[in-house]
Amino acid sequence: MIIDKIRLFLLCIAWLTAIINVVFGQVALALANAGVLSLLLFFVLTLSRLKKESIAIVILLLVVAYFLLDRFPSYEEFLSGGRFTLVFAALLPTMTLVRSVSLKVERVKNSQNLLKNLPTNISTSGFQIASHFFGSVINTGTFSILSAALPEDSDKNYRKSIAEACLRGMNTSATWSPFFVAFAVGQAFIDKTNSWIAMVCGIFVGMLFNLVSLTVFAHGSTYNKIKLSLACLIPVFPILSLIMFSVLAVSFFFDFTALSAVVLVMPVMIVIYLLFNFNNISEIYSDTKFWLFNSSDDITVICVAMLVGYLISRSNTINHFNIFFGLSIIPAWTLLALTPLFITVFSFMGIHPVITSTIVLSLLTMGQAEIHPALLMQAHQAPLVGWAGGTMSSVASLSILTCSNMFQVESRKLAFGPNLLTAVIFSLSAGLLLGFVNSLI
Numbered sequence: 001m002i003i004d005k006i007r008l009f010l011l012c013i014a015w016l017t018a019i020i021n022v023v024f025g026q027v028a029l030a031l032a033n034a035g036v037l038s039l040l041l042f043f044v045l046t047l048s049r050l051k052k053e054s055i056a057i058v059i060l061l062l063v064v065a066y067f068l069l070d071r072f073p074s075y076e077e078f079l080s081g082g083r084f085t086l087v088f089a090a091l092l093p094t095m096t097l098v099r100s101v102s103l104k105v106e107r108v109k110n111s112q113n114l115l116k117n118l119p120t121n122i123s124t125s126g127f128q129i130a131s132h133f134f135g136s137v138i139n140t141g142t143f144s145i146l147s148a149a150l151p152e153d154s155d156k157n158y159r160k161s162i163a164e165a166c167l168r169g170m171n172t173s174a175t176w177s178p179f180f181v182a183f184a185v186g187q188a189f190i191d192k193t194n195s196w197i198a199m200v201c202g203i204f205v206g207m208l209f210n211l212v213s214l215t216v217f218a219h220g221s222t223y224n225k226i227k228l229s230l231a232c233l234i235p236v237f238p239i240l241s242l243i244m245f246s247v248l249a250v251s252f253f254f255d256f257t258a259l260s261a262v263v264l265v266m267p268v269m270i271v272i273y274l275l276f277n278f279n280n281i282s283e284i285y286s287d288t289k290f291w292l293f294n295s296s297d298d299i300t301v302i303c304v305a306m307l308v309g310y311l312i313s314r315s316n317t318i319n320h321f322n323i324f325f326g327l328s329i330i331p332a333w334t335l336l337a338l339t340p341l342f343i344t345v346f347s348f349m350g351i352h353p354v355i356t357s358t359i360v361l362s363l364l365t366m367g368q369a370e371i372h373p374a375l376l377m378q379a380h381q382a383p384l385v386g387w388a389g390g391t392m393s394s395v396a397s398l399s400i401l402t403c404s405n406m407f408q409v410e411s412r413k414l415a416f417g418p419n420l421l422t423a424v425i426f427s428l429s430a431g432l433l434l435g436f437v438n439s440l441i
Contacts, residue, residue: 003045004293006045007042007045007046007293007296008289008292008293010038010039010041010042010045011038011039011042011089011093011292011299012093013034013035013038014035014036014038014039014042014086014089014090015089015090015093015094016035017031017032017034017035017038017086018035018086018087018089018090018263019090019263019264019267020032020035021035021083021086021087022087022256022260022263022264023264029083032083032086033079033082033083035083035086036079036082036083036085036086039082039085039086039089039303040082042299043300043303043304046296046300049296050296050297050300051297053297054297054300054301057301057305058300058301058304061301061304061305061308062304062308064308064312065308065311065312068312068315069311069312069315070315071315073311077311077314078307080310081307081310081311082307084306084307084310085303085306085307085310087184087259087260087263088181088184088259088302088303088306089299089302089303090263091181091184091259091262091263091302092181092295092298092299092302093288093292093295093299094262094263094266094267095138095139095141095179095266096288096291096292096295097266097267097270097284097288098137098138098141098266098270099138099139099140099141099144099291100284100287100288100291101270101273101274101280101284102137102138102141102145103141103144103145103287104277104280104283104284105236105239105273107235107236107238107239108145108235108236108239110235110236111130111145111149111232111233111234111235111236112145112146112148112149113149114231114232114234114235115127115130115146115149115232116149116150116151118228118229118232120158121225122225122228122229123162124161124162124165124214124217125165125214125225125226125229126228126229126232127146127149127162127165127166127169128165128166128168128169128210128213128214128217128229129169129210129214129226129229129230129232129233130146130169130229130232130233131143131146131165131166131167131168131169131170131173132169132170132172132173132206132210133173133233133236133240134146134170134236134240135169135170135171135172135173135174135177136173136176136177136179136240136244137177137179137240137243137244138179139170139179139180140170140398140399140402140403142166142169142170143163143166143170143402143403143405143406143407144406146162146166146406147406147407150162150407156409159407159408159409160407160409160413160414160417161217162407163403163404163406163407163409163414164217164414164417164418164419165217166403166407167392167399167400167403167414167419168209168210168213168217168392168419168422169210170399171389171391171392171399172206172209172210173206174202175201175202175203175205175206175209176199176200176202176203176205176206178199178247178248178251178258178259178261178262179247179262181302182353182357183195183199183258183259184257184258184259185305185306185309185357186198186357187257187258187259192251192255192257195257195258199258201434201437205430205433209426209430212426213422214226216422217418243265243266243269246265246269247261247262247265247266248261250264250265298398334435336431336434336435337428337431337432337434337435338431339360339431340389340427340428340430340431340434341424341427341428341431342356342360343356343357343360343389343390343427344389344390344423344424344427345390345424346390347389347390347391347393347394347397348390348393348394348420348423353390353391389423389424389426389427390423392419392422392423393414393415393416393417393419393420393422393423394415397415400414400415
């Protein structure tokens with residue numbers, strides 16, 4: 001349809017101007033404003049195509065804005081918020097392109113074959129570890145790759161256990177990976193230095209979670225079994241390492257946020273790949289276009305949430321809420337312990353973490369609570385410690401829906417399986433751990 005082509009064109013303009021805005025900043029202000037206009041038109045044309053769940057999230061975000069804003073924002077404030085949001089509109093298309101390319105990379109296919117040949121008694125740990133590392137770069141695209149590595153004669157119970165393992169692994173990588181929307185949302189409220197400290201904390205949290213969960217779910221996991229599982233990643237390890245090094249190097253050298261570095265670096269790396277693999281361009285283009293149309297809801301929700309968060313964080317009403325709730329007198333360890341659980345439980349009820357995270361981070365970063373910024377960001381974005389804890393077991397989460405589709409397992413069985421209790425226990429435990437660490441700083 002002609003409308004879909006126009007939507008794709010507008011989104012691509014917003015994507016391109018976001019990259020230009022990252023590189024040139026205020027020098028390219030006019031282009032950034034044009035990108036905001038393109039993004040707005042994209043939303044207008046997408047509105048009638050949004051799913052009911054997405055419409056409900058947008059309405060809830062607008063209700064939150066109504067109660068937390070002290071006045072109606074001016075045109076300049078909306079425009080400034082639009083420029084702030086622009087880079088988020090570029091993240092999901094970038095990750096969509098990365099996913100499409102990854103499916104064509106030969107080393108990825110080699111890892112798939114190694115996973116497929118793992119003995120069944122260690123396949124759970126193998127898929128969980130693999131999903132952790134794949135997920136750190138391609139997020140939910142992990143499920144497309146790993147589901148193809150399942151033996152064709154797998155029964156339903158085996159598929160379910162592997163799908164649950166992949167959910168635990170993929171979501172865990174959100175503790176430290178800058179390729180997740182969760183990290184980007186956190187860095188929108190926390191300065192860059194403390195964001196990188198949060199990444200280091202996240203690596204520790206992610207490793208701890210995997211060690212504990214492998215012991216519980218991958219019965220009889222030993223050092224040798226984990227070693228065999230890690231061997232499946234040998235073909236892709238150089239690629240993943242190169243990607244991470246490139247993003248971090250650009251971020252540190254040019255003083256970019258992780259989000260800006262991802263949006264800038266990944267298209268460049270993909271162009272280089274396509275120069276040497278010209279025959280794959282047509283398939284990658286078709287696959288990317290298909291997934292972009294299917295990502296319209298996510299792009300809309302994330303952008304609206306970040307616009308609301310931007311405007312709320314600059315509203316005087318935040319101070320009134322801090323006083324009303326007494327955030328300045330509540331012990332910091334209590335706030336840290338309850339923040340992950342709060343976000344996780346609300347996700348179970350179908351309220352997307354982007355809503356609760358935006359509100360919580362706006363309140364706590366503007367409040368007087370003595371919480372170390374790096375730990376506050378970690379409490380928000382760690383899997384099972386806020387954002388990903390809820391998305392791992394929420395029937396409305398993209399992770400559950402994608403995993404259900406790829407592994408051919410009912411979404412309610414994944415959402416209300418063993419990962420549900422795991423998310424609650426770990427969100428509270430990790431929150432208490434962060435609270436304890438905060439008390440020592």
